[in-house]
Amino acid sequence: MRMSPMRALPILLCTLFLCAISTQAQLPPVKPAPLQPPAGGNTCSVANTCADIAPGMIRSAEGPSPLEENLRHLTDEIGGRVSGSPAAEKAAGWGVEAFRHAGVDEVHTEKFTMPTGWSEGRTHIEILSPGAFAVRAVAVGWSPATPDGGITANVVDAGAGDEAGFGKAGSAAKGAIVLVHQNFLITWDDLFEEYERAPGVIDRAVNAGAVAIFWMSTRPNLLLYRHTNSANGEIEKLPQATLAREDAERIARFLANNVPVQVHFEMPNKITGPVESENVVAEIRGREKPDEFVLLGAHLDSWELGTGALDNGCNAAMVIDAARVIHSTGTIPRRSIRFVLFTGEEQGMLGSAAYARAHRNELDQMDAAIIFDSGVGRVTGYSLSGRKDVAEAVKQALAPTQSLNANNITFDAEIGTDNFDFLLEGVPTLVANQEPANYMLNYHAASDTFDKVDIAELKNHVALAAIAAFGIADLPQRLGKRQSRAEIETLMKETGMDEQMKQMDLQKLWDDGIRGRER
Numbered sequence: 001m002r003m004s005p006m007r008a009l010p011i012l013l014c015t016l017f018l019c020a021i022s023t024q025a026q027l028p029p030v031k032p033a034p035l036q037p038p039a040g041g042n043t044c045s046v047a048n049t050c051a052d053i054a055p056g057m058i059r060s061a062e063g064p065s066p067l068e069e070n071l072r073h074l075t076d077e078i079g080g081r082v083s084g085s086p087a088a089e090k091a092a093g094w095g096v097e098a099f100r101h102a103g104v105d106e107v108h109t110e111k112f113t114m115p116t117g118w119s120e121g122r123t124h125i126e127i128l129s130p131g132a133f134a135v136r137a138v139a140v141g142w143s144p145a146t147p148d149g150g151i152t153a154n155v156v157d158a159g160a161g162d163e164a165g166f167g168k169a170g171s172a173a174k175g176a177i178v179l180v181h182q183n184f185l186i187t188w189d190d191l192f193e194e195y196e197r198a199p200g201v202i203d204r205a206v207n208a209g210a211v212a213i214f215w216m217s218t219r220p221n222l223l224l225y226r227h228t229n230s231a232n233g234e235i236e237k238l239p240q241a242t243l244a245r246e247d248a249e250r251i252a253r254f255l256a257n258n259v260p261v262q263v264h265f266e267m268p269n270k271i272t273g274p275v276e277s278e279n280v281v282a283e284i285r286g287r288e289k290p291d292e293f294v295l296l297g298a299h300l301d302s303w304e305l306g307t308g309a310l311d312n313g314c315n316a317a318m319v320i321d322a323a324r325v326i327h328s329t330g331t332i333p334r335r336s337i338r339f340v341l342f343t344g345e346e347q348g349m350l351g352s353a354a355y356a357r358a359h360r361n362e363l364d365q366m367d368a369a370i371i372f373d374s375g376v377g378r379v380t381g382y383s384l385s386g387r388k389d390v391a392e393a394v395k396q397a398l399a400p401t402q403s404l405n406a407n408n409i410t411f412d413a414e415i416g417t418d419n420f421d422f423l424l425e426g427v428p429t430l431v432a433n434q435e436p437a438n439y440m441l442n443y444h445a446a447s448d449t450f451d452k453v454d455i456a457e458l459k460n461h462v463a464l465a466a467i468a469a470f471g472i473a474d475l476p477q478r479l480g481k482r483q484s485r486a487e488i489e490t491l492m493k494e495t496g497m498d499e500q501m502k503q504m505d506l507q508k509l510w511d512d513g514i515r516g517r518e519r
């Protein structure tokens, strides 16, 4: 999951960036450094600043590396990895092994409990009238199952699922399955709107007495995808399926012509009680203030219709390679860097929430969370989620990458990835802003596979992430202060995050002290 609006940059910048990269690509790869720092402590020169070692980090990132093979293994051999599933457990093992090879000082996993486990059964829709035709559909993640024997019901068109749509459907929605139309997913804003709209649609369906929801796919050509509409890993209120766009449109045309459509709908999702999931946590210890740390993270879990390559396997592999690149410099930053692969992200950022909670005692020493979660679109810079107070220090830390034109800072705050709970704890966060590239079409879809990943671009991101993490960890001063609960509330209002939280059923988790800073 990731839904940040894209800030368009002049095409000139893209051109400059490509020039910069092609120049670097001609540089010879650096000789790999020994796996461990030399015995006898820090022989690296303390005078080696981030600016000194940045060119070497760029060469190491762009040169031969295990990045591509690591990602191929994760996506092709382990595949889609829904949190709590056997594949997710294998993926955690993959992460531990890959971090070890990267040369980190320490790696381990940290378990947390998700409220429910979920997997899809054999979802099936049969058209009983006006006559059989194939309807391709998948369960919405964390949707309840249909009752034993399935549901036989009329389908009623609820338009966009807004008040007008349900008003038009009227009493016919009672006992029926409501069909909800959706626009094509093209932009970050479309994606964001899809998530924000869903809880209201579901509430209206419940109030209208509907028995299930059919969502029209936002993608063309029968492409199916899965995500959840629930905010905190809970099972949804109504059975919901996503229907292939063409099949949903066909049903809608019958209804528009006053031809009733009756279906038999079976969706025997398997739902369990609480399940364990685990984050993978690696560390390079700092030389001066090892208890202070910067976190570089990406989520490791994915949906399983595809193999979670763009969302977010590529960035999980990228974080591991950033650790390798930093280690390869032989230079140790002032503060520690923690590299974290979160799980439970797709169910509502549950792994990062668990991490923030488990490490609450350390958050005063946490300088920043840097999160990547937008596929392989070119990085344009970072969103600081309203933290204008840290902008100057961030620019200082990112200065060695100035020539790469990837340092545009924005202050928008969007809910949708693993920076969220750190933001709610008052810790400064950086979320990579990226061009959409091929992210939207393949988002959570059956087509999100290894072949969609631009490895050359991903290597650029390794360099950017490594330098950002090292740069912040090595600043002479702290990046910024940890905000109090009152300051975080002000930030929420200033950025409009409060409204997003209300729409996505997250506000009550903050109000009730379930997520976020206590005082």
Ligand SMILES: [Zn+2]
Pocket (backbone or CB within 6 Å): 001, 002, 299, 311, 312, 345, 373
């Ligand atoms: Zn994601």
